[in-house]
Amino acid sequence: MKSERAGGDRRGGARGGQLTPPGFRSKLFEGLKPSEITAVLAAAQRRKVSPDQVLQHEGTTVRRLSLLVTGLAAFYKGAPEGTHLFLRWITPGDAFGLAALRPGSPYLTTVKALQESSILVWDRVSAYALFSQIPRLAGNAYAVVGDYLSELADLLIARTTQTAQQRIARALVQSARQVGRAGTEGIELPLTNEQLAEMAYVSLFTASRQLSEWQNQGILAKSRGKILLRAPKRLDSQYF
Amino acid sequence: MKSERAGGDRRGGARGGQLTPPGFRSKLFEGLKPSEITAVLAAAQRRKVSPDQVLQHEGTTVRRLSLLVTGLAAFYKGAPEGTHLFLRWITPGDAFGLAALRPGSPYLTTVKALQESSILVWDRVSAYALFSQIPRLAGNAYAVVGDYLSELADLLIARTTQTAQQRIARALVQSARQVGRAGTEGIELPLTNEQLAEMAYVSLFTASRQLSEWQNQGILAKSRGKILLRAPKRLDSQYF
């Protein structure tokens, strides 16, 4: 359902010198003219970030708009009692801090890097200027926010109507798409039980038990910090 | 926290003839010049809708953008097994169908009128034209979507981390703000147990039991299809 590479040739491609790796594309840049992309990239700063580094703090006032170029991060939302809930992966090409385009609003979520990553950063003011000048860019931002809204609504449905088993299956399928590495044996996911449990919002123990069951059924294989999906299709049937 | 009437005098006011009632204001029109509001209203069609009428269907392609002028409606999101979940009230001034500004996207939610209501409707094409011509209007749409995103995230937290009791308390407090009528005895809510249960995503029986308990504690009084909140403040303490 993702209209990620919906376009033709080099739509959304960004080759503004060494700022982005070859083949990098973002929904934010889709349909922009090369000259526009160059201008947008020229206004950005590149930053390297390390694992566990917090890139934006929910509730603090918005300082900048960011775009993940390489690596991996995730959205979290704080819950009462100091915990925070996993919302979604952030993979290369995903923007965050889109609240920066809305004057005087706080960050809605916390973003934490999960791997060594590089990001592009625009300060609030120049982001606003750029998005005012380039209508298509503003339209893309609107579309991205719409996508997030849509995904969040789906997550809400999943979290409220599905059983623990279904939510875990869902978490695995989503992770397979976003952080999985295809191998000869299947799709390999670099996930601990704890991470999976937090994604699916189940306890560590429920996650462990469910994975064991699927392992017995031959759907997947586990090892410490890694899950090998042998038959992802058989998971799909678990959750609708 | 709501920046609803953040403005000065008649910001967001709309007196474009008989299209909107006096005192009507919408976040969508905030900061617009009267001439702009007039132009926007001129492009709209007014429709009357009756209770239980479905104004947009989740998943169907977007035809129009709407704004509730009088009455009451609600957002719902479909769930597997044919049920649909309550997401949020729509009260006068709230826009829906904002996906119309995004070419080729389906409605994310179903909207159903709950009372005799009147709405303003723009077809997709003219809405797009208007929002392109008036940057402030586009900015407002972005802000509204951002608000929905924020509220949806809060709802997600509530639905996943809170107990049934807390969710019911939350539903009551929200309803008090949006559909409550203040009286001498307290705030009166025109809600059946069933509606409340669907808002809080609890079973009918859990809702009934919880309300009975609060009635015994003197926090509220129940009658058929109506709830009278005597001490709303004592509910707040229930949910954090």
Place this chain on the structure above:
DNA sequence: CGACTGATTGACTGCCCTCAAATAGGGTGG
């Protein structure tokens, strides 16, 4: 005065969380 919808109450059940305790992997330093 029926008939229908809304609300109540109790008994039972089940999913999944909590807690406790044991086991296994993987790296490190001796």
Place this chain on the structure above:
DNA sequence: CCACCCTATTTGAGGGCAGTCAATCAGTCG
């Protein structure tokens, strides 16, 4: 290479929140 530690994981027992089911009661409207 082995002892050790720290973290990840497993497995079982127990319990609680809230849902389902069934039956009854109450209000309202024609």
